[in-house]
Amino acid sequence: MEGSGEQGGAARARLVSVAVLGAVGLVLGAVALLAGGGSDEASGLRVARESLPGGSPGITVYVEDPGVNVASTAGGRPNVELVCLDARGRELVRATHPWPFTDTDQGVFDPHVHQSMRPEDADRIVRCRLEGTEGPLQGRLGAG
Secondary structure, X not given: OHHHHHHHHHHHHHHHHHHXXXXXXXXXXXXXXXXXXXXXXXXXXXXXXXXXOOOOEEXXXXXXXXXXXXXXXXXXXXXXXEEEEOOOOOEEEEEEEEOOOEOOOOOOOOOEEEEEOOHHHHOOOOEEEEEOOOOOEEEEEOOO
């Protein structure tokens, strides 16, 4: 009977080890998902929260590389969709903008677009992407 007790202890130890490894794997997976898993890495856009012309709350989305701010990046389509998300990946903004973005500030700033929104949404935005562009172009608030 002593042997069966040792076998039971070894089986329990294996079970505990598997459970601990599984829990660690779940935690690491959850952290990767919450951090975006690398899929929302800055790629061509700079997103800034700022008061827009006229004083309304919102964001400005800049295309950092003039080489991608061309019609072919959107497959020749005249418009792209700006989609902005909160920290949990919930969509807060979806708006259509003309593409490519234009320089409306006589060369002072990179090509950009202004997006107005409710103040509470502007405070929750963490990342945006341009659907309809190769990639798609994307960036995190304040990155760049």
